[in-house]
Amino acid sequence: MNKITGKKQLMKVLLIPILIIGIGIVVSIYYVKNPGGQMAANIISYSNIKRRLIEHLELVFVATFLAIATAIPLGILITRKRFKKIAPIIITVVNFGQTLPSLAVIGLMMGLLGLGFKTAIFALWIYSLLPILRNTYTGIRKVDPNIIDTAYGMGMKKMQILWKVELPLALYIIFAGIRTATVVNVGTAALATFIGAGGLGDFIVIGISLMRNTILLTGAILTALLAVFLDNILGNIENSIIV
Amino acid sequence: MIKLENLVKIYEGNSNPAVDNLSVEIPNGKICILIGPSGCGKTTLLRMINGLISPTGGKIFINDNDITEVDQVELRRNMGYVIQGTGLFPHWTIAENISVVPKLLKWPKDKIENVVNNMLILIGLDPDEYKNRYPKALSGGQVQRVGVARALAADPPIMLMDEPFGAADPITRSKLQNEFLYIQEKIRKTIVFVTHDIDEAIKMGDLIAILKDGKLIQYGTPDDILSHPENEFVSEFVGSDRTLKRLGLIKVRDVMTRGVEIVKSSDPIDKVKEMIKRVNNNFLYVINEKMEPRGYVLEEDLEKGKNLKEIIRTMASPVNPEDTLKTALSNMMALGVGTICVVNNKNEFIGEVTLNVLTRLISNTDRE
Amino acid sequence: MRLINFMVQRINILLQLTAAHAYLVIFSMIFAIAIAVVSGILITLPSWPKNILLRNILFIISLLAGILIAFIFYKEQPISNRIILFMLYGFFIGLIFYRKVLRNVILYIDSIIMTIPSIALFGLFIPILGIGFFNAVVALVLYAQLPIIRNTYAGITSIDPAVTDSARGMGMSNLQIILKVKLPIALPIIMAGIRTSTVMIAGIAAIASYIGAKSLGEFIFRGISRGSQNMILTGAIWIGIFAIITDFFLGRVEKWFTPKGLRVD
Ligand SMILES: Nc1ncnc2c1ncn2[C@@H]1O[C@H](COP(=O)(O)OP(=O)(O)OP(=O)(O)O)[C@@H](O)[C@H]1O
Numbered sequence: 050m051n052k053i054t055g056k057k058q059l060m061k062v063l064l065i066p067i068l069i070i071g072i073g074i075v076v077s078i079y080y081v082k083n084p085g086g087q088m089a090a091n092i093i094s095y096s097n098i099k100r101r102l103i104e105h106l107e108l109v110f111v112a113t114f115l116a117i118a119t120a121i122p123l124g125i126l127i128t129r130k131r132f133k134k135i136a137p138i139i140i141t142v143v144n145f146g147q148t149l150p151s152l153a154v155i156g157l158m159m160g161l162l163g164l165g166f167k168t169a170i171f172a173l174w175i176y177s178l179l180p181i182l183r184n185t186y187t188g189i190r191k192v193d194p195n196i197i198d199t200a201y202g203m204g205m206k207k208m209q210i211l212w213k214v215e216l217p218l219a220l221y222i223i224f225a226g227i228r229t230a231t232v233v234n235v236g237t238a239a240l241a242t243f244i245g246a247g248g249l250g251d252f253i254v255i256g257i258s259l260m261r262n263t264i265l266l267t268g269a270i271l272t273a274l275l276a277v278f279l280d281n282i283l284g285n286i287e288n289s290i291i292v
Numbered sequence: 293m294i295k296l297e298n299l300v301k302i303y304e305g306n307s308n309p310a311v312d313n314l315s316v317e318i319p320n321g322k323i324c325i326l327i328g329p330s331g332c333g334k335t336t337l338l339r340m341i342n343g344l345i346s347p348t349g350g351k352i353f354i355n356d357n358d359i360t361e362v363d364q365v366e367l368r369r370n371m372g373y374v375i376q377g378t379g380l381f382p383h384w385t386i387a388e389n390i391s392v393v394p395k396l397l398k399w400p401k402d403k404i405e406n407v408v409n410n411m412l413i414l415i416g417l418d419p420d421e422y423k424n425r426y427p428k429a430l431s432g433g434q435v436q437r438v439g440v441a442r443a444l445a446a447d448p449p450i451m452l453m454d455e456p457f458g459a460a461d462p463i464t465r466s467k468l469q470n471e472f473l474y475i476q477e478k479i480r481k482t483i484v485f486v487t488h489d490i491d492e493a494i495k496m497g498d499l500i501a502i503l504k505d506g507k508l509i510q511y512g513t514p515d516d517i518l519s520h521p522e523n524e525f526v527s528e529f530v531g532s533d534r535t536l537k538r539l540g541l542i543k544v545r546d547v548m549t550r551g552v553e554i555v556k557s558s559d560p561i562d563k564v565k566e567m568i569k570r571v572n573n574n575f576l577y578v579i580n581e582k583m584e585p586r587g588y589v590l591e592e593d594l595e596k597g598k599n600l601k602e603i604i605r606t607m608a609s610p611v612n613p614e615d616t617l618k619t620a621l622s623n624m625m626a627l628g629v630g631t632i633c634v635v636n637n638k639n640e641f642i643g644e645v646t647l648n649v650l651t652r653l654i655s656n657t658d659r660e
Numbered sequence: 661m662r663l664i665n666f667m668v669q670r671i672n673i674l675l676q677l678t679a680a681h682a683y684l685v686i687f688s689m690i691f692a693i694a695i696a697v698v699s700g701i702l703i704t705l706p707s708w709p710k711n712i713l714l715r716n717i718l719f720i721i722s723l724l725a726g727i728l729i730a731f732i733f734y735k736e737q738p739i740s741n742r743i744i745l746f747m748l749y750g751f752f753i754g755l756i757f758y759r760k761v762l763r764n765v766i767l768y769i770d771s772i773i774m775t776i777p778s779i780a781l782f783g784l785f786i787p788i789l790g791i792g793f794f795n796a797v798v799a800l801v802l803y804a805q806l807p808i809i810r811n812t813y814a815g816i817t818s819i820d821p822a823v824t825d826s827a828r829g830m831g832m833s834n835l836q837i838i839l840k841v842k843l844p845i846a847l848p849i850i851m852a853g854i855r856t857s858t859v860m861i862a863g864i865a866a867i868a869s870y871i872g873a874k875s876l877g878e879f880i881f882r883g884i885s886r887g888s889q890n891m892i893l894t895g896a897i898w899i900g901i902f903a904i905i906t907d908f909f910l911g912r913v914e915k916w917f918t919p920k921g922l923r924v925d
């Protein structure tokens with residue numbers, strides 16, 4: 050709600066993300082330099098870290114993008130008059146789906162679709178669709194009906210009302226859903242290693258099975274930092290949306 | 293007796309005091325009204341008396357005991373506090389709300405139940421119907437009444453009431469005020485009563501304290517304040533119609549003329565003519581055999597009929613000595629006459645009040 | 661059909677794991693609720709004592725006492741345990757003396773913890789706590805904090821001040837006000853937080869089986885390593901059912917806990 054203005058404000062907003070990136074780099078350098086044994090040194094290398102990080106980001110962004118592209122139109126659709134009757138049913142199903150643990154979703158998809166990157170994307174997409182869909186729905190439903198009436202009264206058409214009134218007013222809540230979805234995806238993507246889709250979770254799993262704390266911590270710390278980093282940046286964008 | 297001595301309260305972070313060097317003495321058994329514009333420190337004052345907040349300076353005595361030297365919990369249980377906005381406990385029924393303090397005082401169960409019933413009857417809510425309801429199922433006015441009942445339940449000698457009737461409509465409000473005055477007549481508690489409404493203040497108050505910006509501007513009886521406003525602020529506050537308001541304070545008995553000449557409805561016209569000349573007036577009241585006033589006759593009508601019954605005119609409905617001049621005036625206005633007769637409770641004629649007297653009173657107030 | 665057959669054959673082990681899962685969840689939630697509700701209440705109270713200098717002195721004294729306790733009385737414990745002990749101790753001491761500061765810090769740290777993926781958080785604790793039940797409980801308790809603290813805080817601070825004022829004005833003691841007025845009124849909101857937490861924990865507990873805490877996740881992880889689709893599906897479905905039943909059951913409890921006067925009907 051407080052608009053980002055001026056250099057000082059920008060610095061303030063960027064401080065934490067830059068700090069997080071800094072910590073990430075320092076941690077990577079530290080563990081590459083002190084891998085604790087030859088076996089671990091083979092696994093913790095710059096190229097390996099880079100590869101896993103990119104895999105992780107790929108999983109998160111592709112899935113989140115797909116989720117946004119499907120959930121928002123779907124959310125808008127079920128707020129329309131024609132779908133008034135089935136909307137509560139869909140929302141119930143969505144709420145139901147959100148109580149499912151991420152591991153169950155990953156496991157389910159793997160059981161049905163087999164191993165691989167595509168399965169992981171599919172699981173992440175399905176799972177992160179839910180918060181965006183729900184927030185789009187509630188965000189638009191929450192718009193004061195008087196405002197919509199006023200818009201009709203001023204001669205706006207349905208499409209204009211959607212674009213100029215409903216969506217801008219619901220944007221804050223929709224974006225909160227996108228933020229949740231992204232952060233959830235970072236966590237679920239860390240489990241994608243179990244279905245052979247790589248990602249930073251690889252380090253954690255290998256670290257645990259080899260009983261090497263250095264490998265484990267490289268993965269755990271970087272995953273945690275990535276989640277906090279994305280959450281912070283998206284949080285700042287969310288706060289700059291003026292309702 | 294509640295005695296406030298040079299009381300000061302400055303809230304942390306505020307530059308201006310909410311209560312500023314205020315001294316007031318409230319005798320036992322009286323209703324003291326605190327009145328003033330919003331934000332003048334009325335609630336703050338009550339909270340200090342209750343010990344909810346401590347004064348920045350000055351002292352508060354209750355029956356000559358400094359309240360900082362007595363046990364706070366004890367102090368509060370001896371004080372009914374009707375909070376602004378009532379603050380009923382939403383998770384308890386009306387009965388449970390009313391019995392909070394009795395329960396804290398560990399009264400026996402049957403006594404508590406008795407008190408709850410009595411209190412509900414007192415505030416005009418049927419116990420069987422309302423006892424087990426929750427606050428959300430009551431109207432705003434009913435909630436406020438329960439707030440008053442809750443404060444009264446443990447029969448505390450002191451009552452602090454912060455706009456207790458604020459949410460009621462004018463008619464209910466006036467009913468509540470009457471009921472409350474009637475109760476107070478019997479229970480004689482020491483009451484500090486906050487209101488925004490000058491009419492309520494005049495009606496309810498034995499004493500009125502007018503506050504502004506935390507300072508005491510004037511303290512006195514309602515009549516004092518109406519007839520001798522201390523300054524511009526007070527006279528503006530009590531309103532330009534304060535003279536009329538004052539009529540609401542003066543009883544008919546204080547200004548009525550006794551020993552007025554009257555005629556009986558059976559008297560012959562000639563006798564009446566003679567009498568009118570003698571009293572040097574243009575009309576006379578007419579009574580029947582039981583001394584009840586029936587109307588009046590005008591001098592100019594005397595030629596028009598053979599006996600009094602034919603020419604008698606309708607008079608303004610009579611007033612009692614205990615009625616206020618406001619009632620007398622409005623009865624006169626209703627008929628457009630300049631006089632009204634006063635009857636006792638057997639409806640016998642005992643005197644009259646004339647518009648002249650009222651006008652003189654009003655012009656007196658204005659000159660002062 | 662094959663799947664159902666598979667489940668029926670392994671019903672015994674399934675029930676055992678369900679019990680272990682429930683035990684892990686309940687055990688963690690008991691601690692989580694106790695800590696979160698108490699700290700949620702504490703951060704709504706004003707700092708004590710009012711005098712700032714006195715407060716600082718008391719804080720330093722009790723911290724020193726904490727160091728003594730952690731480092732003298734628990735000599736036989738490993739240093740990491742002592743540090744954790746001392747941190748927990750300092751946390752509560754801080755809560756008593758610097759509530760406003762700690763409120764912000766707690767809510768901020770908790771919100772960061774919430775964003776950390778569970779597998780990463782388990783991983784972070786392994787070097788300190790090793791693998792197994794204890795590690796899982798610590799991580800789960802941390803995860804469960806935020807919704808409960810946030811709701812306790814919101815539930816209590818949203819109470820109409822006229823209500824608490826009249827409670828005090830009628831001569832209730834501070835403890836009576838908390839127990840008889842504040843908590844009952846905030847209870848539905850606190851319960852909603854507990855429900856959110858528990859459902860979340862029921863899911864994360866499945867992942868905990870990877871770090872050696874027995875739970876329903878075991879089916880999935882074993883299925884993965886053996887390449888058994890049936891096993892994975894059984895695990896996934898069972899975990900889902902567990903979470904949904906928990907949610908449903910706590911929804912009932914939530915309604916049941918709502919005082920009549922606060923129900924909207
Ligand atoms: N807790 C507080 N902290 C700081 N300032 C306060 C606090 N409570 C009241 N004030 C200030 O003290 C002044 C007096 O407030 P108080 O509530 O006593 O007014 P009041 O006469 O009861 O007003 P009203 O008629 O609107 O109820 C106001 O200016 C108010 O803003």
Ligand SMILES: [Mg+2]
Nearest residue numbers: 334335336376
């Ligand atoms: Mg007030």
